Amino acid sequence: MRKPVIAGNWKMYKLVAESVATAIALRPLVANANHCEIVIAPPFTSLKAVADRLEGSNVGVAGQDCSTESKHGAHTGEVGADMLKDVGCSHVIVGHSERRQYYFESDAMANQKTLAALENGLSVILCVGETLAQREGRNAESVVRGQVEGGLRGLTSTDLARIIIAYEPVWAIGTGHTASPEQAQEMHAFIRRVLAERYSAELADAVRVLYGGSVKPDNIAGLMTKEDVDGALVGGASLDAETFAQIVNYNA
Numbered sequence: 001m002r003k004p005v006i007a008g009n010w011k012m013y014k015l016v017a018e019s020v021a022t023a024i025a026l027r028p029l030v031a032n033a034n035h036c037e038i039v040i041a042p043p044f045t046s047l048k049a050v051a052d053r054l055e056g057s058n059v060g061v062a063g064q065d066c067s068t069e070s071k072h073g074a075h076t077g078e079v080g081a082d083m084l085k086d087v088g089c090s091h092v093i094v095g096h097s098e099r100r101q102y103y104f105e106s107d108a109m110a111n112q113k114t115l116a117a118l119e120n121g122l123s124v125i126l127c128v129g130e131t132l133a134q135r136e137g138r139n140a141e142s143v144v145r146g147q148v149e150g151g152l153r154g155l156t157s158t159d160l161a162r163i164i165i166a167y168e169p170v171w172a173i174g175t176g177h178t179a180s181p182e183q184a185q186e187m188h189a190f191i192r193r194v195l196a197e198r199y200s201a202e203l204a205d206a207v208r209v210l211y212g213g214s215v216k217p218d219n220i221a222g223l224m225t226k227e228d229v230d231g232a233l234v235g236g237a238s239l240d241a242e243t244f245a246q247i248v249n250y251n252a
């Protein structure tokens with residue numbers, strides 16, 4: 001039985017005070033949500049303050065990205081995975097489509113970041129997903145296969161236990177166009193087959209595969225009925241504590 005994960009990505013929104021206020025509001029609203037793991041990813045500048053406010057709660061904290069470098073050094077502007085761990089993060093998002101699209105991140109970089117995160121004791125939410133053109137060109141599966149295989153290159157079976165995959169079709173992120181539960185299920189099952197080929201059916205079966213792309217309180221329950229949908233990575237709808245709590249409490 002896979003425990004669902006509901007994760008919120010606050011992107012480049014919220015100053016420290018707003019982040020803390022949202023975290024404080026969220027905490028009691030999800031305190032009884034034992035059916036899933038909950039993670040929020042504030043901007044770097046708010047991580048420490050939010051992690052402090054959520055200490056002892058059932059809400060984990062994630063970085064939105066980390067450096068490809070796992071050792072300290074002359075890497076201006078970079079934030080190392082150990083620095084995320086140091087301020088209270090348990091997870092890090094790697095390979096988000098906005099990083100791939102606007103900052104030209106490759107699968108090789110996602111792979112280096114994943115390895116750096118694992119080396120420093122973080123769990124990884126590895127984002128994959130095709131663009132509209134790739135879907136229309138019938139290349140969605142080959143693109144997603146490349147991202148999964150590329151992102152996980154060199155990872156052992158033990159490492160896989162700390163990997164969460166987020167399937168986020170680029171055409172669904174921030175657009176209001178959610179994939180249907182059937183479209184999500186189809187790709188999630190495909191991702192699990194790719195993992196089974198690379199590792200084993202048993203190990204693939206234990207990996208949580210989240211859906212991301214315009215998840216809202218009114219579509220989460222439908223997505224969660226699907227066998228291979230193990231939760232959600234939520235952008236816009238995670239910014240408001242009550243809305244995000246409704247998504248977390250999709251089974252209420």
Ligand code: PEP
Binds near residue numbers: 214215233234236
């Ligand atoms: C995201 O940023 O990962 C995301 C899925 O955004 P949204 O929910 O706003 O589509």
